[in-house]
Amino acid sequence: MVLDTATLRVAFGLMALLLGVLFYIFVYRTTRAPYSGWWCVALALFLTGALSFLLDGTPFQRWTNPMGHVLLVSGAVSVWSSARTLRRSPPGPLMFAAAPAATLVACAVDSPATNTWAGGPVFLASMALMFGLATREMWPAGPAYTRVRIPMTASVGLVSVFYTARLIAFLTDGPGGPTFEVFFGSAITTMITMVLLVVVSFSMSGLISEQQTRALRMVATRDDLTGLLNRKAFLDLATELLGDRAVARGAGALILADLDHFKAVNDTHGHAAGDLALQAFADACRDTVRSADLVGRYGGEEFVLLIPGASAGRADEFAEEVSRRLAQVPTVGGLEMPTVSYGVALYDAGTSDVEDLIAAADGALYKAKSLGRNRTVHSDPQG
The missing domain is CATH 3.30.70.270 (Reverse transcriptase/Diguanylate cyclase domain)
Known part of the structure; x- marks a missing residue:
């Protein structure tokens, strides 16, 4: 069976749009939790990034292809930012912009008008790194998150492992090689990412519910003025x-x-x-x-x-x-x-x-x- 990459990308974009809208309306607007806000940003960036590649093979590819790579990396950085807010503050502007900026430069100097994989190694390495950092932030988030953090952390970790393997295949087999096309091509990547994003989104909703319960319990046990135990x-x-x-x-x-x-x-x-x-x-x-x-x-x-x-x-x-x-x-x-x-x-x-x-x-x-x-x-x- 041959997977239609363009159709999968449209389906991915629609799924990301639906998840983003639902997440914003039913989760972020009611909780204003920083990590849910960053997750909405990530979904929006994944949506626009995936749709940018639909213009590959047209005169617009010169700028839409690099833009798609940069948007996807920015989405991965937003996932990392969301994970960081579970324990500390999100990354600063310079930390946030580093990977997207490196991806943009790599794409711009690698003939993006004719090469759909312009800046490919930097793009793949950035995706693997950002999802890896997000996994590292999610895992020690505390015992209160044990029930829901496992599928969420595992999903993000699998994305990091997948992009790492994709990078290795890209460097050893090339983007047109049989191994890369069969196991790490754009179609299979889009399909796998769709499934994992759904898992992470539902896990994130569960995490928010647990944190709200934890916050209410904290309020009931803390002194209002000092924050110590009552x-x-x-x-x-x-x-x-x-x-x-x-x-x-x-x-x-x-x-x-x-x-x-x-x-x-x-x-x-x-x-x-x-x-x-x-x-x-x-x-x-x-x-x-x-x-x-x-x-x-x-x-x-x-x-x-x-x-x-x-x-x-x-x-x-x-x-x-x-x-x-x-x-x-x-x-x-x-x-x-x-x-x-x-x-x-x-x-x-x-x-x-x-x-x-x-x-x-x-x-x-x-x-x-x-x-x-x-x-x-x-x-x-x-x-």
Whole structure:
């Protein structure tokens, strides 16, 4: 059976158009998620790029053929940009333009008026590289995406592998060789890409649904002002952690922290300054804790931290480091960051009640306040 390349390209363009419209209306307009926006851009570029090749063999080929290659590479870069937004910011303008610009130059100097594969090696290498980078970004996107990231990552990875094999065949067999024509020609490439784009589009929709659920769960567990765990979320997670004897052998420290003279900050500089102090302390904690530690806002100007595996000395070092970071926060208008008092309660494998542990740390915190504030006191006198 002979595949009609022109017909397949028209079908590919219509499919990309339909996917793009549906994705924009039902996904991007409702979520405004950056990765869904970049995916819409990718579909639009794939659509226009595929249709550009329909003018091959006409007087317009001189500019439509290079344009098609550049648009397809730009679509692959947009897929990479979409993948990057799952964990970080999309690539900057220079990073985005590098591969399309290299493709344009390679096509322009390789007789595009008569050579439909002008700049072929650069084009194929750029496609393989961009889809490979997208695969690399998608794979470690986090455990919350496990269910849907596998087919999406596998599909994009297969496209990268296919273009890599296509490049090798192009260099060894030539664009007119039997191996390249049978396994990597334009018709088979268009058909394979159509199937994989559908898989990725449906996987992307599933990913968006999962992230929205995750975002709602995050809102329910986070303090609005500081972004730390709220009281209920901290207590629930701390209870789970205390019940897991495998975590740091069931031992560690709970620290209750209270900003000294916080009411004076509000009275003197206003509540906005008080909010700034709370946020600065939260940032200092975030910059100090490990991924295994828990930190939450317990209420008002009081914070609570659970540090698995921490000894009495490590708890002191932790409190000292947080206070040091807080004191270094730049301020304006005469505001000085408040000092902090800490109460520490150590726990071991026999500790199961987080409320009792907090009560012990609260007693130590009360003693730190009565001794003049700006210090760390342990509930265990030996600590």
